[in-house]
Amino acid sequence: MKEQREKGKREFGPLHRATFFLIAVLFAGSLLGLTIGVRQFAPPIFSVAEAVDVANSPDGWADENACVNCHEQAEQFDQTGHANTLVPASDADSLKLLAALAASEVGQNEQASVEVTDGNIMAVCETGGVVQRAEIDWCFGSGKHARTWVGTLPDSFGALDLLEMRWTWYRSTDSFDVTPGQPKTKGHGAVATLGTQFDAPRAWRCFSCHATRLPAENGRIETAHIAPGVTCQRCHGPRKRHVEAEGAFHDPHWQTSDRMDAVNLCAECHRRPEEQKPGDIHPDNPEIARFQPVGLSQSACFINSEMTCTTCHDPHKPMSAQDSLGKWQCVQCHDPEHASHTLCAAGRTDDCVSCHMPAIKQESPVSFTDHWIRVRDFSEQRP
Structure with a gap:
């Protein structure tokens, strides 16, 4: 099993100072349609929680690398789409794809590119002579079909929003095109130029289907401690006790389902x-x-x-x-x-x-x- 991938240096991916200030103003003015009522939410409870307490059982989790020591089923698992469905944007394959955005047809048409400076990965897009930038933190998708990138930013209530970039890489064309669900024509402003903003509940849903463990503090995802990818313990549950008992402790969840x-x-x-x-x-x-x-x-x-x-x-x-x-x-x-x-x-x-x-x-x-x-x-x- 692959070792835990290196996380970004920052827990959140803030927007460039100029655009971040503009977004704060937009939040305050509800220009993006965000309301206090939207922000009053509890982290979702997943039905898989009987087997996997996604948010609140850090003490029960085993090192994913331990599975392969005994279970031959784990030998090829790190090559599956599930295991690679979420990686930091700094992942080598992610960076290689991002480097090709500027030369792609959509990149040239929309004057979009990616800059990497001092470990920070920035999406850059120019509209009407105004350059907007946002930091990219995560890459969603294994690449079997496509890969889409997001930036993370805290909202005014302390929860975590996502900025989904409007450019997705598709394997079928080995190039970039507009991300599914986003407008065919880019908008104006700090957010619409770069993509679409997801509020905290939707950010939860995105991460919950692409991660094995999703720790949270006061409703805010602790991105520095996410266990990315859908790996063994997402389906089989936390296995620290099983590993420490050298397999003697057995959970019959799957056999009785x-x-x-x-x-x-x-x-x-x-x-x-x-x-x-x-x-x-x-x-x-x-x-x-x-x-x-x-x-x-x-x-x-x-x-x-x-x-x-x-x-x-x-x-x-x-x-x-x-x-x-x-x-x-x-x-x-x-x-x-x-x-x-x-x-x-x-x-x-x-x-x-x-x-x-x-x-x-x-x-x-x-x-x-x-x-x-x-x-x-x-x-x-x-x-």
Whole structure:
């Protein structure tokens, strides 16, 4: 397992003095639509807390490197997307990508670049002759699909906001484009020029799905002590007692969980069906592909079997190290020996995924495998 990555020197990534003052004025004037009512919140309680007390159990956490000493499943885990879904912006791969922003098409069109000075990583963007700067602290996403950067800053109530940069790197194009959900045309001012500001509750939600431990003090995320990435103890719970007992202490959480518990653990971040607007769950909505448990739950294969996410995916291995093309997974049921299961009418014996679970293009330069397993009409989108 990778050693704990080096954190930034500052707990918060303040904006450049000139722009920081402007933001303070905007806060005071509620120009960004922030109100006291919005700020009165309690840190969210995650349903995974029965296994993992995300915020408040520092004494129960083991060194992540200890897992690999006994568990062979941990040998390749540091190569998975989950393990690398959050890294400091100062990570070597992160810096390499950021260096290419200025030369990208969107970087040139928007006069955007990144400067690194004395360990500080600054996003820079010019609009109408006015240069805005903001410090970048974290890189979200493993890079399998994309990577997006954020800056952190305290609000006037002491909680932590995020400034999501408006430029995301996409693997499909090996270049930058506008971050999903952000305006196609950049705005004006200290914030809108550089990206979109998320209030503290939304910042919590972002970090909670990209970190294993998220310590907080008085509702403010202690960024210097975040355990980045979704690693062993995010799913299996704090393991200090287990490690100290050399495995003698055993938590049967996974062995006693039913299939929906297992699916819902993944769906905490990949989205539960009930979190999707009912009217949005239909085959013609390409966004469903982004939220795998939503589509999976609509599938006859899921409804009429005992399958879970781990029926097809080994969470301990990178996707490149496992066969996820849907042959051996599908023929566990769709086999001539199982008379009650439909066989492929097209006579295909391999690559089931390309027809029944194709990659669906999104509005941004990225595609997601559609987990709504079904026989598709020819009119439906193909990869």
